[in-house]
Amino acid sequence: MESARIVIIGAGAAGIAAATRLLQSGFENVLLLEAENRFGGRVHxxxxxxxxxxxxxxxxxxxxxxxxxxxxxxxxxxxxxxxFYDDYKCVRSNKEILSNAATDVLKSVASNLTMSHQPGLKDFEGSLGTYYTEVFWRNLPQTQAFDKTVACEFFDNYKKMLSSMDGADHLFEVSARGQLEYWECEGDQQLNWKGKGFRSLLRLLMQARKDDVADLGILDDRIRYNSRVQNIAWREVNGDIRIRLWNGELIEADHVICTVSLGVLKETHQQMFTPALPPAKCRPIDGLKLxxxxxxxxxxxxxxxxxxxxxxxxxxxxxxxxxxxxxxxxxxxxxxxxxxxxxxxxxxxxxxxxxxxxxxxxxxxxxxxxxxxxxxxxxxxxxxxxxxxxxxTQWFSNPNFRGSYSFRSMYTEELRTGSADLAKPLTDERSGKPLLQFAGEATHTNYYSTVHGAVESGWREAKRLTDYYLGEVVANLEIG
Ligand SMILES: Cc1cc2nc3c(=O)[nH]c(=O)nc-3n(C[C@H](O)[C@H](O)[C@H](O)COP(=O)(O)OP(=O)(O)OC[C@H]3O[C@@H](n4cnc5c(N)ncnc54)[C@H](O)[C@@H]3O)c2cc1C
Structure with missing residues (x-):
């Protein structure tokens, strides 16, 4: 554990969680390669x-x-x-402001659409958009003198709001059934960071000093910025995995944990990995979306x-x-x-x-x-x-992200794949040694699209390495 060379690609929430957990577990040779000139990734x-x-x-x-x-x-x-996100006003393009009474009814029907209220999702084969549309119109009170046109305008806007929560372009590409994979943690869904920003969480993970914004705590000297990885030759050659940066520099490692976003994987995986990723790994990259x-x-x-x-x-x-x-x-x-x-x-x-x-x-x-x-x-x-x-913001144009956060698309269902496939490590066939591991929000089965999902995925991959090395120790003791 002291000498194993671990390179983590990406210093976002998943990379930082993995690196800090590895260092706390006794690994000493841990390096983060980050394409941007800052840590945090989609926490900024x-x-x-x-x-x-x-x-x-x-x-x-x-x-x-x-x-x-x-x-x-x-x-x-x-x-x-x-x-703010419950009591907002609804204004129409003719400057009319909807009355509070009308808005309250519409918002209450709409907020009941979310999955905890919808056991019917389980058996629904189609998209979340189709499902929600049916349920919204079914549940809208018929008795009230409702202006259907206004209800339609409201629902168009609400669908956009729901899409923004899912990270989808629109709800008609989101799998209704797949939605059940996401677990909502009970409690307040919008806890804010008291004016300090989400970054304070990452600084806590690093054990950075509160009074020194430049301090990186236990990650001091372990993050290399402006270090965009171009290629990972992940099958060992003479015992080494070879990582090539965009400036041509080569770095050798025993294990690589790749935490780049699903958007980056989609765009670059064919060039980034040598040999190419197996079909079982390409399927979730194709199927999942952001x-x-x-x-x-x-x-x-x-x-x-x-x-x-x-x-x-x-x-x-x-x-x-x-x-x-x-x-x-x-x-x-x-x-x-x-x-x-x-x-x-x-x-x-x-x-x-x-x-x-x-x-x-x-x-x-x-x-x-x-x-x-x-x-x-x-x-x-x-x-x-x-x-x-x-x-x-420009989350799509930035080649280090290419989108915002992942969701289960209809195509994910078609390919019968998902985050669990994306999370599986590529190992040495004979020894079972993890060579190329994957972390990041999109690899979390239930908390995808969130920071807590990203953090858990980083810890998961750190544990995989700890378990592997502890297993080696036990095996050696038994042989001894
Ligand atoms: C607009 C927006 C709002 C959001 N709101 C919330 C919210 O309120 N709550 C919540 O929980 N989540 C929210 N999220 C989602 C959350 O930000 C992400 O799920 C989480 O931060 C992802 O962390 P990660 O480590 O998986 O990936 P990333 O943060 O993307 O980290 C990956 C890192 O890899 C780097 N990288 C990429 N390619 C390379 C390369 N070739 N070589 C080296 N480095 C590379 C990137 O620069 C990046 O730093 C939001 C996201 C966005 C975009």
Whole structure:
């Protein structure tokens, strides 16, 4: 264990969890290779406005069974988020604001769609979109004088919101049955990091000093930034696995734990691994999917004017949507809404998903701002001030991510594959020695798409190596 050379590709949540657990278990030769110039991956907290913002993961989802919550619950690091995402206003493209009474009924029917309320998912062969559509219209109260057009507009927006939770471009590509694989940890789903950002969790894992932002704790000198891996020759040659970086440098290892995102695997696996990955490993890479979820951050000079508004969502009337689709601003259809942010009184955070998000990523900041300004003018009865600072994310365009988080697609079902196949290590056939291991959110069977899933996957692969070496020790003792 002291001499085994372990190289971890990626210093996101999974890589950091694996590395810290290995070091704590007695391994000494642990190196993280990270393509970006920072650690954290899809956990990326940066200073912005009055505090920090999280460009990626933002909330600790749930308490019971959530390893992150278990780690931080007694350390005063997380707190509940206000009801921004429950009490938001619904505004139509003719500036009409839906009454609270109508919105409450629609939201209550919609929130009952989530899986804990839906045992019928188990036997449903189709997509989550088809399933939810049937259930939504079945459950909408018939007695109330409901404007079906408005209900339709609301549901269109709500489907986008659900897609953003699943990390899918739209719900019609998500497997309904596959959804049951995801376990929601009981408790608050939106615990925020008290203005310190999700990054504080990773710093806790590293045992970094709180008063020194540059300190990497037990990972000091073990992370190499700007080190993009190009190829891993994972079958040992003279006892070595060979890792080649993009600058041509070669690094030798006994074990590799690969934590790159599903998006990176999809794009690069054919060049990244020599020999090529076996079909059993390509299947989950092809079948599982990850869509694009992006954020906008707008900092205003003063606190958001409509201070009793927790946020607002855009409900498109058919005729306005048709017009929008024929304009250069067509991508605004993917914008879900804007919401307030805890510990950030002068900030609004917007969300955009799917192919529209990917198009947005190609535009300049001023093109985006102009379009958003147009959107506000179209929907809102009040004038939105010009932001003093603006930021948008580009999770798809960045070659080190190529998307946001994974889900069970319909094609995953077709291929009869899933995370368990992605998580299986490639081992030496004779000795059973793990050569190439896989960690990362997409490899978690039940907590995929989350940071707690990524952390557990890193620990899982660290344990695999500990078990392997302890097994070797026992075998040697028995021979002795
Ligand atoms: C917008 C957004 C919002 C989210 N919100 C939440 C949330 O609220 N709560 C939650 O729990 N989760 C959320 N998530 C999901 C969560 O961020 C991820 O599940 C988790 O951070 C993934 O960690 P990981 O270690 O598996 O992968 P990553 O964080 O992607 O780490 C992989 C690392 O590998 C590096 N890498 C890639 N290719 C190479 C290469 N060739 N060589 C070297 N290094 C490479 C990358 O730069 C990256 O640092 C969100 C994600 C996004 C994008």
């Amino acid at each position: 907290s940066i200073p912005f406005a009055d505090n920090v913002v999280d460009l990626g993961a933002q909330w600790c989802h749930g308490e019971k069974g959530n390893v992150i919550y278990e780690l931080v619950k007694d350390l005063d690091m997380v707190q509940p988020t206000s009801t 869509g694009t979820v992006d954020k906008f951050f707008m900092e205003f000079e003063e606190p958001f004017e409509q201070s009793d508004w927790p946020g607002f969502c855009f409900l498109w009337r058919d005729e306005d949507l048709l017009e929008l689709r024929n304009s250069v601003n067509f991508w605004l259809e993917g914008v879900i809404g804007f919401f307030r942010v805890t510990c950030q009184p002068r900030l609004l955070q917007g969300w955009i998903i799917g192919s529209h998000a990917r198009h947005m990523e190609t535009l300049t900041q001023s093109e985006i701002l102009n379009a958003l300004q147009w959107l506000f003018e179209k929907f809102l009865t009040f004038e939105m001030p010009k932001p003093v600072k603006f930021l948008r």
